[in-house]
Amino acid sequence: MEVQELLITNAVVRSVDDDDSVHGAVLIESGSIAAVGSEANLRLKASNQAAVFDAGGRTVVPGFIDAHNHMSFAAFAPVTVNCMTPPLASMDEVLEVIRAHCSNLVRGQWASGFGFDMSKIREKRTPSRYELDEVSPNNPFFLVDVSGHAGYANTAALEAAGITQCTPDPWGGGVERDGHGLATGTLMGTTAGLLNSISWEDYAERDWDHAVELLESKAKQYLAVGLTGVGDACVTAKGAELYRRADEAGRLPLTMQQIHGGDFLFDRQDLGNHAVLERIHRKGTRMLRGGAMKVFVDRAYPDSGAIHQIHDGCVKHVGTNFYNPREVRDIALRATGLGIDLVVHAMGNCAIDIILDAYEAVRETFGRQPVLRLEHAFVAETRQATRMAELDIDLVANPGLAHNVGDLFSGWRGENQNHLKVIPVRSMIDAGVRVSFASDHPAGTFSPAEIMWTAVARRHLTGVSIEPEEAVTAAEALRAFTIHAAQASGRDSEEGSLEKGKRANFLVLDRDPLTCTTDDLRRLQVDRTYVDGRLAHQRAE
The missing domain is CATH 3.10.310.70 (Diaminopimelate Epimerase; Chain A, domain 1)
Structure with missing residues (x-):
């Protein structure tokens, strides 16, 4: 039986609003946040029919949002x-x-x-x-x-x-x-x-029903680690078909933003392709959204992302670009003119500069309203942070990858390249850039606790530190996985924080991520996950 009204009491409710306010209780009505505040005040607001859950002093936070994940492939x-x-x-x-x-x-x-x-x-x-x-x-x-x-x-x-x-x-x-x-x-x-x-x-088309089962099973794994929202960072035509089938069958238990690619992974974007435009603009539902497009600017193999190194005062380009600067600018302007939100992949500083030039043209033409995202920035310059902040660009970063492949990114940077930093999220935040954290799964773990821990600890699996000066605080990591990720996904009016009127997507944690030790942050467990006020996951005691 669905609970229409739920009062969470005896909790440390971290709302992650503009003031980072902390409360003792939260009231949910018909799947939305009705109020946050003291337990005494909310008991007065709640009806006699409200179900009550005593959190036992545990911490309640907004549901985590992984804005850059490859769920359709990972499933x-x-x-x-x-x-x-x-x-x-x-x-x-x-x-x-x-x-x-x-x-x-x-x-x-x-x-x-x-x-x-x-x-x-x-x-x-x-x-x-x-x-x-x-x-x-x-x-x-x-x-x-x-x-x-x-x-x-x-x-x-x-x-x-x-x-x-x-x-x-x-x-x-x-x-x-x-x-x-x-x-x-x-x-x-x-x-x-x-x-x-x-x-x-080949597998999906042979058995669509099983493909939907696999997608739903993956979503349940995500719910178990606290993910209530995901952005699939390269949805193909068949991927969109899979999501449509799952959503229509009521088997998509978390919010999904589709970031559409071409006909296959890394395919060149063709804005003259009406099938692609129709897929991007397809009307969304409560759980499934579109409206965004993925563009890849540089690639990782066999060399590196597109990087400008400096040797003896001269700039040397390494890595491989997918597009030249004019092509990126033309795609960005045309896509924005078609009402498409841009999600552009850039791993190296050369690719980042190309995107910043393109985004500057978009801002000059269309103003501050469109959501403009830059993904990754594995090897970047601190000077680029100031420009990103000025252009109001969302950086969706993957600090969790530092644990497994931080040594790879350090190798891309090269020797004596002091102008370059590996995953410089501290520098970006200090410059005023709105930074979200995401997994890039299956390239890395999808556990927000693991990713937040790596962002704070900056530790490689060998025990070596990866640019420790670029570490963030636990509070910054929490915002990066909640309200900032919602803003990057264009959904901050409905999720990402615990505020009146927003969807009741929230978690009950076994410890407070802002007060536990760094090592304990890695061991954080999600005891309960709620989506639209419904209990979607409960950890076995």
């Missing part, structure tokens, strides 16, 4: 091969788990793996197409690199995608070849994105 992890390195430590171990998985598949069915990082295995290399042929002889197989920007295909997968000696490198992509011009199996950029999407779509 399929149970039917793909877990090639995470670690715990896998050698090429033989990686190949063996692939063999075990593919031996049970129907001949011809696509298979894929995820989580592989060649820098974390003993051999420090990628698998060849022929090694993958041996462990997947009857099925097209594609292993997605941990970066998401590369992958490794067997011969059947290459043939299914039409990649031969005669195939040129497509826009934004690459096919690694040996001395005879044959593909080695390593694919980059849009080529990797195409194979990733083909393998995903």
